[in-house]
Amino acid sequence: xxxxxxxxxxxxxxxxxxxxxxxxxxxxxxxxxxxxxxxxxxxxxxxxxxxxxxxxxxxxxxxxxxxxxxxxxxxxxxxxxxxxxxxxxxxxxxxxxxxxxxxxxxxxxxxxxxxxxxxxxxxxxxxxxxxxxxxxxxxxxxxxxxxxxxxxxxxxxxxxxxxxxxxxxxxxxxxxxxxxxxxxxxxxxxxxxxxxxxxxxxxxxxxxxxxxxxxxxxxxxxxxxxxxxxxxxxxxxxxxxxxxxxxxxxxxxxxxxxxxxxxxxxxxxxxxxxxxxxxxxxxxxxxxxxx
Amino acid sequence: xxxxxxxxxxxxxxxxxxxxxxxxxxxxxxxxxxxxxxxxxxxxxxxxxxxxxxxxxxxxxxxxxxxxxxxxxxxxxxxxxxxxxxxxxxxxxxxxxxxxxxxxxxxxxxxxxxxxxxxxxxxxxxxxxxxxxxxxxxxxxxxxxxxxxxxxxxxxxxxxxxxxxxxxxxxxxxxxxxxxxxxxxxxxxxxxxxxxxxxxxxxxxxxxxxxxxxxxxxxxxxxxxxxxxxxxxxxxxxxxxxxxxxxxxxxxxxxxxxxxxxxxxxxxxxxxxxxxxxxxxxxxxxxxxxxxxxxxxxxxxxxxxxxxxxxxxxxxxxxxxxxxxxxxxxxxxxxxxxxxxxxxxxxxxxxxxxxxxxxxxxxxxxxxxxxxxxxxxxxxxxxxxxxxxxxxxxxxxxxxxxxxxxxxxxxxxxxxxxxxxxxxxxxxxxxxxxxxxxxx
Numbered sequence: 047x048x049x050x051x052x053x054x055x056x057x058x059x060x061x062x063x064x065x066x067x068x069x070x071x072x073x074x075x076x077x078x079x080x081x082x083x084x085x086x087x088x089x090x091x092x093x094x095x096x097x098x099x100x101x102x103x104x105x106x107x108x109x110x111x112x113x114x115x116x117x118x119x120x121x122x123x124x125x126x127x128x129x130x131x132x133x134x135x136x137x138x139x140x141x142x143x144x145x146x147x148x149x150x151x152x153x154x155x156x157x158x159x160x161x162x163x164x165x166x167x168x169x170x171x172x173x174x175x176x177x178x179x180x181x182x183x184x185x186x187x188x189x190x191x192x193x194x195x196x197x198x199x200x201x202x203x204x205x206x207x208x209x210x211x212x213x214x215x216x217x218x219x220x221x222x223x224x225x226x227x228x229x230x231x232x233x234x235x236x237x238x239x240x241x242x243x244x245x246x247x248x249x250x251x252x253x254x255x256x257x258x259x260x261x262x263x264x265x266x267x268x269x270x271x272x273x274x275x276x277x278x279x280x281x282x283x284x285x286x287x288x289x290x291x292x293x294x295x296x297x298x299x300x301x302x303x304x305x306x307x308x309x310x311x312x313x314x315x316x317x318x319x320x321x322x323x324x325x326x327x328x329x330x331x332x333x334x335x336x337x
Numbered sequence: 338x339x340x341x342x343x344x345x346x347x348x349x350x351x352x353x354x355x356x357x358x359x360x361x362x363x364x365x366x367x368x369x370x371x372x373x374x375x376x377x378x379x380x381x382x383x384x385x386x387x388x389x390x391x392x393x394x395x396x397x398x399x400x401x402x403x404x405x406x407x408x409x410x411x412x413x414x415x416x417x418x419x420x421x422x423x424x425x426x427x428x429x430x431x432x433x434x435x436x437x438x439x440x441x442x443x444x445x446x447x448x449x450x451x452x453x454x455x456x457x458x459x460x461x462x463x464x465x466x467x468x469x470x471x472x473x474x475x476x477x478x479x480x481x482x483x484x485x486x487x488x489x490x491x492x493x494x495x496x497x498x499x500x501x502x503x504x505x506x507x508x509x510x511x512x513x514x515x516x517x518x519x520x521x522x523x524x525x526x527x528x529x530x531x532x533x534x535x536x537x538x539x540x541x542x543x544x545x546x547x548x549x550x551x552x553x554x555x556x557x558x559x560x561x562x563x564x565x566x567x568x569x570x571x572x573x574x575x576x577x578x579x580x581x582x583x584x585x586x587x588x589x590x591x592x593x594x595x596x597x598x599x600x601x602x603x604x605x606x607x608x609x610x611x612x613x614x615x616x617x618x619x620x621x622x623x624x625x626x627x628x629x630x631x632x633x634x635x636x637x638x639x640x641x642x643x644x645x646x647x648x649x650x651x652x653x654x655x656x657x658x659x660x661x662x663x664x665x666x667x668x669x670x671x672x673x674x675x676x677x678x679x680x681x682x683x684x685x686x687x688x689x690x691x692x693x694x695x696x697x698x699x700x701x702x703x704x705x706x707x708x709x710x711x712x713x714x715x716x717x718x719x720x721x722x723x724x725x726x727x728x729x730x731x732x733x734x735x736x737x738x739x740x741x742x743x744x745x746x747x748x749x750x751x752x753x754x755x756x757x758x759x760x761x762x763x764x765x766x767x768x769x770x771x772x773x774x775x776x777x
Binding site: 174 | 768
């Protein structure tokens with residue numbers, strides 16, 4: 047029994063097995079469980095068709111509220127986190143003094159655990175003995191003091207600030223790598239031709255950095271929409287539902303309500319939203335490149 | 338390139354055979370070993386010491402495996418239940434519904450015959466509340482065969498803990514603690530005036546708020562009306578429930594809750610109380626260990642929550658740390674014998690002394706002193722939702738908890754929250770009925 051096998055296919059067999067075992071199979075299982083009512087323990091599963099999806103999409107306002115919260119944090123991160131990352135990357139790219147030290151310092155927050163970061167900021171934003179209120183008092187703004195993470199007006203924005211503080215280092219490193227790939231000769235030529243700093247940024251840096259911007263934006267969207275650890279260690283989704291995000295809702299259904307099937311359906315809906323967002327982002331960047 | 342499939346298969350067979358034979362030699366595997374999973378990091382050393390003692394007495398090796406924190410433990414048990422890899426004995430830290438599912442899957446042994454043996458000697462040794470939490474009664478809503486399925490190792494209850502120094506500082510006469518709601522409010526006013534934060538508790542977690550609310554609800558309207566609400570016969574918009582919700586607003590207005598309580602996890606609340614940043618704590622009996630380790634100079638007193646209706650009794654929540662025996666374990670009989678030994682008064686006393694927790698054996702509490710003793714006295718008034726024949730929908734309890742948080746932060750009124758909780762109740766009831774129809 048002899049069979050002709052192209053050797054190239056043999057080389058990819060281990061990767062295909064790993065992919066099937068740890069990616070495709072769990073995904074298919076989640077897809078399947080979305081159609082079943084299952085508590086995660088019992089051997090009994092009951093087919094409920096599309097009713098869980100129907101409930102999530104049409105009758106679960108908290109779910110869509112949590113989606114909006116994640117979107118709000120994402121919008122802030124896209125603007126401020128990436129803006130700060132770009133600014134700092136450009137400063138370091140200019141060869142400022144102690145540039146290497148800044149690289150290390152700016153990359154420290156991303157390597158810390160989200161839970162640790164959350165606990166540190168919990169202490170900073172604490173209403174009774176927090177550093178932030180202390181600083182406000184020092185500069186004469188003591189009347190603004192509050193429990194920042196327990197106030198519904200400020201809780202979500204504070205969580206976004208913590209997330210951005212933790213995340214800007216990633217953008218910084220990627221953007222800096224992108225900036226350093228731009229040939230210096232282009233800048234020198236533009237200067238000789240009399241281009242201003244703004245012109246150089248607009249006509250050279252931005253077009254050449256476009257693929258890097260797209261990458262950073264996609265990573266920011268995907269990373270921020272899936273925010274979880276910082277929420278758990280700061281507000282636990284509260285006060286009320288004010289800082290609930292999709293992942294906290296999924297975990298709550300899975301672990302605290304024992305609705306595994308429903309949580310799987312939520313994950314699928316959430317996954318679909320992320321795919322739509324990513325594809326839209328890609329399309330938009332392709333369009334911008336053409337323009 | 339031609340490849341001989343037979344050769345590949347033969348090679349694979351050889352490799353697998355070699356791999357299969359390369360495990361530990363059989364003589365290295367202990368002949369008898371009971372494996373116990375738990376999440377109780379504070380009791381780990383005491384358990385290990387007892388395991389060593391058991392080995393000396395019986396020759397049987399017992400290995401306690403700690404998986405903490407709780408969430409990690411819960412996930413591990415779930416995963417092991419799905420893959421049938423649960424150990425001989427494991428701690429149950431889950432909802433009643435999940436406990437029922439484990440029993441349904443044959444993963445929990447029915448201990449009733451062992452409890453009933455020798456004129457129910459084993460059964461009679463426990464605090465009733467601890468045992469009932471491991472019992473499924475006749476006609477339970479999960480259709481589980483009636484019986485006792487778990488063994489309480491220690492028990493706890495949740496009460497108010499006062500920092501006597503801070504109360505004195507606020508001008509409160511510490512010879513008696515508030516026993517009525519009015520006195521509680523007066524204490525809050527005094528603390529507020531003295532600039533001392535009121536109560537620290539893990540009200541950012543789902544269950545702590547529910548616990549306090551349940552205490553007050555039982556006091557205001559009694560058990561039957563609470564049960565009728567869960568059964569859907571009384572709405573959450575009933576005036577008695579509005580009264581329960583209003584208590585939280587009063588607590589906020591009179592300085593009885595510390596700033597940030599609505600997002601506080603219990604660990605943080607424990608730190609605040611231990612470091613004297615809050616005068617009152619609402620916490621379980623396990624907290625005494627925590628406070629003593631953080632601040633040994635703390636002067637504490639424990640008391641039941643104050644009565645909102647002085648005519649009715651006050652009840653408190655109790656809990657238990659329970660172990661179950663895996664129904665599919667090959668060491669089932671040995672595991673049960675070990676649990677009988679572990680809950681004997683000698684071992685219970687050792688455990689109580691080493692861990693400062695309330696033993697599950699009601700005759701073994703003499704060794705307890707100080708605040709933990711005060712907690713023990715509260716066991717007479719202990720109840721737990723698990724003792725009730727019906728259980729509220731998880732999303733209704735979530736809406737309840739989130740609603741109370743909204744009342745405390747002044748975002749919603751008690752009436753608005755009551756309406757929202759009732760709407761969730763109706764939604765979940767309809768959904769459950771729809772699911773029932775689909776299941777049929």
